[in-house]
Amino acid sequence: MPRMTQQKPLQPAPSGFATLVPNHTVTPSAMRAIPIFPAASAASRRLEFRQSPPLSLYVHIPWCLQKCPYCDFNSHQAEATIPERQYVAALIADLQTALPLIWGRPVRTVFFGGGTPSLLSPAAVDELIAAFRALAMLAPEAEITLEANPGAIEAGKFAAFRAAGVNRLSLGIQSFNDHHLKALGRIHDSGEARRAAQLAGEHFAHFNIDLMYGLPDQTLAEAQDDVTTALAFAPPHLSCYQLTLEPNTRFAAFPPALPEADLCADMQEAIEARLAADGYGNYEISAFARPGNQCRHNLNYWQFGDYLGIGAGAHSKLTLHDRVLRQMRWKHPKAYLDQALAGNPLQEEQHVEAADLPGEFLMNALRLADGFAPSLFEQRTGRPLATIFAQLKSAAAEGLLDIGPERIVPTLRGRRFLNVLLERFLVAGDDAGKTV
Numbered sequence: 001m002p003r004m005t006q007q008k009p010l011q012p013a014p015s016g017f018a019t020l021v022p023n024h025t026v027t028p029s030a031m032r033a034i035p036i037f038p039a040a041s042a043a044s045r046r047l048e049f050r051q052s053p054p055l056s057l058y059v060h061i062p063w064c065l066q067k068c069p070y071c072d073f074n075s076h077q078a079e080a081t082i083p084e085r086q087y088v089a090a091l092i093a094d095l096q097t098a099l100p101l102i103w104g105r106p107v108r109t110v111f112f113g114g115g116t117p118s119l120l121s122p123a124a125v126d127e128l129i130a131a132f133r134a135l136a137m138l139a140p141e142a143e144i145t146l147e148a149n150p151g152a153i154e155a156g157k158f159a160a161f162r163a164a165g166v167n168r169l170s171l172g173i174q175s176f177n178d179h180h181l182k183a184l185g186r187i188h189d190s191g192e193a194r195r196a197a198q199l200a201g202e203h204f205a206h207f208n209i210d211l212m213y214g215l216p217d218q219t220l221a222e223a224q225d226d227v228t229t230a231l232a233f234a235p236p237h238l239s240c241y242q243l244t245l246e247p248n249t250r251f252a253a254f255p256p257a258l259p260e261a262d263l264c265a266d267m268q269e270a271i272e273a274r275l276a277a278d279g280y281g282n283y284e285i286s287a288f289a290r291p292g293n294q295c296r297h298n299l300n301y302w303q304f305g306d307y308l309g310i311g312a313g314a315h316s317k318l319t320l321h322d323r324v325l326r327q328m329r330w331k332h333p334k335a336y337l338d339q340a341l342a343g344n345p346l347q348e349e350q351h352v353e354a355a356d357l358p359g360e361f362l363m364n365a366l367r368l369a370d371g372f373a374p375s376l377f378e379q380r381t382g383r384p385l386a387t388i389f390a391q392l393k394s395a396a397a398e399g400l401l402d403i404g405p406e407r408i409v410p411t412l413r414g415r416r417f418l419n420v421l422l423e424r425f426l427v428a429g430d431d432a433g434k435t436v
């Protein structure tokens, strides 16, 4: 991370961007966070962003009651209790240091992710949302999602989270089959999963159920049963992922017997067909929603919008007037607590090379069933579409993309083989910095 030194004030940025002028009404710790960058490389300085993308706030809670053997998220097994008071204070201090970078920008969505955010007390969630309202420009109609683990909830908590301002719940159910839940090392059983889904429907108009398929020894019928059970609770949104073996997980070290690729493909097609028949739109690779219930937070990621991530290991992507900034908070909860409370939450920071922006944009936008508008590409990358037109045409020639005057859309084949579609847009190794 660059050494932060006091220098002469930066020129005010074009309107619509945080005016990075020190000595403004910001706290000393926020002053330290005002980035005074060494001259960015010529390549990135050629970028010019005329408007800032929508802004989201991601809040990471890095603790779980038990570590699942397939999980590579930044989550740590909690001791008896989590240091809630300290962590809430650290999150608020973290947000304060970031304010100059998001000054004057409305926050459209908030997402409490983890780990297991439902380990937090409703009082802590209430305090955090109040702090977001007081410190940042939380939009009145903001979507505020909290991830919950069916094994870590008491009945009353959902009502209290709702009262604290959470208006969307995301339930990590994964399966309603006890045999598979045990194989996944989940702390909840099928009874708790059903009860959580029931409660979610009672307290939240907007809720999501996460399901996984391609589980150890799972059959096609069992995967379909999980979807049928989930639909009985009429969730407005479902996320259906295939279990993958991630590096540095217990499953990677001791791989369980997973269904063959063809069987997993059959499961995916069966799930898509069933949900389409029930009126769910498959708007992203693994996301399904009834009309009007798409997840706005994730949509903002997929449309290459901006997000500020606070909490241990949280990532941020922020567009300034002449560059795109990526940050990571201190990853280990202990380091994060110490550093964030000392006004120094950043473990890593860098600006994205102009040459990398098209690939980063497409890795997100081509996950969407309706792809993207050419104008959005230019707005969010600061690059003309012409820089990737040759690759777009070759992808269209291979039947992976449809290029229309209004939208550039992945075909079903392009969605099934997204890696193949994307590889032509990604700048490899020593080509970095060369324009695509």
Ligand code: SF4
Pocket (backbone or CB within 6 Å): 063, 064, 066, 067, 068, 071, 072, 073, 075, 114, 115, 116, 149, 172
């Ligand atoms: S509950 Fe979720 S975040 Fe926690 S270990 Fe399991 S998969 Fe990972």
